[in-house]
Amino acid sequence: MSERSPDGVFREGLAAGELRFQRCRGCAAAVFPPRALCPSCGADDLAWERSGGRGTVYSTTAVRGRDGVRNVALVDLDEGFRMMTRIDGTAPDEVAIGTRVSFAVVDEDGAPVAVFREGAA
Ligand SMILES: [Zn+2]
Incomplete structure (x- = not known):
């Protein structure tokens, strides 16, 4: 291990x-x-x-690339660490700082990727 x-x-x-x-x-x-x-x-x-996978958006940016606009966010997890990720399910430029989010895994080109979605207690 x-x-x-x-x-x-x-x-x-x-x-x-x-x-x-x-x-x-x-x-x-x-x-x-x-x-x-x-x-x-x-x-x-x-x-x-x-991690319990619950956190709060610390910062958010809409990044324009070849494939369109995507979100890049920093999320503060409730356990006390900060993670660079993206918020899925919300327009990239409409993610708000302070929003409660929860962790999810999505498959991208066969690889698991960590994302967050709005909504968490
Ligand atoms: Zn130490």
Whole structure:
């Protein structure tokens, strides 16, 4: 288990429909994106946890690309980590900061991708 890379463990979680993050056993910080060392205290003792998948939009941008406009958002998860993702199911330029959102996994070209949708207690 410890031989797998942090990113590998995270992607396995996505494939199982789970949003995984790490928590430092040294200072209790929630750590994301997955990594080998705690960015707060430098400890290498990070434990995996499964997020409840509820969060709040911290920032949101509508990005215009070749395939049209897409959303890029930062979501603050209730467990205390921040994640770059996108909000699905809402027009890319109509996502509002402070909106409660919930985690979902969508399949994109055969790979599971983490997104969020409006609506969470
Ligand atoms: Zn730490």
